[in-house]
Amino acid sequence: MANALKEVYEKTAEYEAFYTGGDIQWTTDGGHFLCQCDDVIKVIDVNTFCNILTIGDTLEERDGSDQIYTFKLSHDNQTVITAHKSGLIKLWDKETGKQVKVWRSGHKGAVAKLAFDSSDGNVASGGTDGNIRLWDITHYTCTSSLRGALGVFTVLKYHPDSSKQLVFGAADDTKIRSWDSKTGKDNLIYSGHFSKVTSLQFTSDSEYMISSGRDRVLILWKLGESKALRVIPVYESIETIILMPPSFKVPNFKKKLETEGIYVACAGEKGVVKIWNVLMSRLMFEQSNSLVSPATEEGGLAVTHLLYNEARNMLSVSTADHNIIIHDLETFTCVKQMIGFTDEILDIIFVGKDESHIIVATNSRDLKHYELGSMNCKLIKGHTDIVLALANFPTKPNVFVSSGKDNSVRIWVHDEQNEIKCFGVGVRHTGSVGSVFTSQTSNSFFASVSQDNCLKLWTVPVDQENNDQKMKSSHTELAHNMDINCVAISPNDKIIATGSQDKTAKLWTEDLSLLGILKGHRRGIWCVRFSSVDQVVLTSSADCTLKLWSIADLSCLKTFEGHESSVLKIEFLSKGQQIISSGADGLLKLWNIKNSECKMSLDNHDGKVWSLAVNKSESLIITGGSDSKLVTLKDVSMERRETLAKEREDLILQEQELVNLLHDKKLVKALKLALRMERPLHVLKIVNEVLKYGKDKLSETLKEINNTQKETLLRFATEWNTNNKNCHAAQFVFYILAPEIISGSLQVPSLASLVEGSLPYTERHFERLTNLLQDLNFISYTVNCMQPHAVKSVE
Known part of the structure; x- marks a missing residue:
């Protein structure tokens, strides 16, 4: 209907942040991610992106002061341990999200790292005080305190072979130290890095370990030898490494028997996953289709975590922008992109003929392309600074324009395969381009405005096949x-x-x-x-x-x-x-x-x-x-109108039925209907009608109604009790229902407020009736006293 105005919009979905940086872990079955999100840990279903469980204090208990610094999931995926700003360590059941145990860490500062041993029976906590404390989580006791390191722990791990009984840790002093987990004594110090150690992995044969650091090298160590076996320069700060499984496939890479070795995937500053054979010091694979933008400054971060899942044979990349990108290891294609935290959302437009997708500009240089049904996302690269504004062409919904802080405007096309490419770039502004708007009757031009105080009109390139064509500004005005x-x-x-x-x-x-x-x-x-x-x-x-x-x-x-x-x-x-x-x-x-x-x-x-x-x-x-x-x-304006019309229709029918029941003297049915319709005056009329046949009849009638209806009746009686005219019916209702309430057969949640509302009026009615009875007795007494005198005078 052209003239039908909107009345109400209803929220149907909300897509909010689930990863705001910090630790992230992938469950063994590959079905869920555990992500740090502000003061809680959210468990996210990989397939649906739904937050199925939140681990952490409830909203009432949370005051923002007890922030989670780090967490760890046990190897059996049953237990989560968290370290908090308050110095507490908490143990949680991963299936229910309930807190199992809480204790004080005993560290002088905050806990920076946590680690489970291979049996999940012991936990190590590494603090900002340079100490490691070992905990037996069966008895919740501290078994050892390991000293020697200086500064904040950046790496903390138990050796996977429990027979070795070793704990490894690296702190600000850049040395990797090992301790005996049973005796707490120093074992060996591995010196080789000259900057912060960021990651540590052990080979499956328990012979070697590989470490990475911000000093742009990977180091291969033989366990028990403090001297590095191999130092491999990788020419970028490395934040995370993972050991590849013994047999794996990636594109354009075939392992030869003579080059069997230790394969490590690493990522960091450049945003690209590389696989190295550390025994041969050779780069075996470099990702060519990375969706991660490199760090804006030297030594900065682009990738924060690499996670490998054996069950799905997939590799996930967690980025500094809080995105999680899952790659199939065999083809290294992107399977899924999960946007953990979009920061500020600056603009949104619908794209495509059926408007099944949206483009979102966030506090990022990358555009986010969501499919509305599944909220599956793709990152679109092109701008070199934050994208500020978007606009689409009404006449051609698959073409849209973006502008950003890089002083440029770009025009994009959304093709049949849901791929997006840029076919035009305009760079004539000298300030951030804060807003764009497209032609409403054609797809030949659009306008942009900027912090340089200029308004520009741009001509859209005719050829949509060529990428990044230079666009000309047809008009400019200060x-x-x-x-x-x-x-x-x-x-x-x-x-x-x-x-x-x-x-x-x-x-x-x-x-x-x-x-x-x-x-x-x-x-x-x-x-x-x-x-x-x-x-x-x-x-x-x-x-x-x-x-x-x-x-x-x-x-x-x-x-x-x-x-x-x-x-x-x-x-x-x-x-x-x-x-x-x-x-x-x-x-x-x-x-x-x-x-x-x-x-x-x-x-x-x-x-x-x-x-x-x-x-x-x-x-x-x-x-x-x-x-x-x-x-x-x-x-939902139409649905709301239809619902109201239906409710009105039902009400009219019920009112007619009530009139008919009252006319036919079917008082029990009429009472039930009036209570259901929430009609106190009709209910009062019915109760007064029944009382004409005595209070026993009312008692019989009230036995016919259920407890919910009795509760409604009590509420109505409390209302009637406020009026002298209707207190008679109200008091009879109280009199009949009181024994049921006392015996417990009638449970009334709001009983206290009903009694509180009734008592003052009941006392007033009692006082009024008492005074009335006194007056009546006095009149009777006066009449009786006058009768003998009357008889004498007649004689």
């Missing part, structure tokens, strides 16, 4: 004297609007001649939009208001007030009859333009709602903000 926050193009492509921090919005012609200035906001303008049906422009501002302007005479027609902070994003709905707005107060509001009424206010976000995407049919809205949440909202 539009404002402060940062320009937003741009919009009218539905007929004839007018362009810009909004700036200078508190004004300006209207421009196709060749960027100034048409007029909209003045009236008291703060900078965040968003501007044209109506699809009327000659009006809508603006939203940091002064917490929305304003509707006439294009003809540039006057302000209406001001909408209701947000408590900056209004960041606005869109017209219902053919220009309604507005949806999102603000820095975390609220989403739906407005009717005709009467300036706010129809709906939703509070789904904990911070600024930067982005708001509405699909063509307006049945779906997706919002994103500074809290890293993507919230999907569905228009």
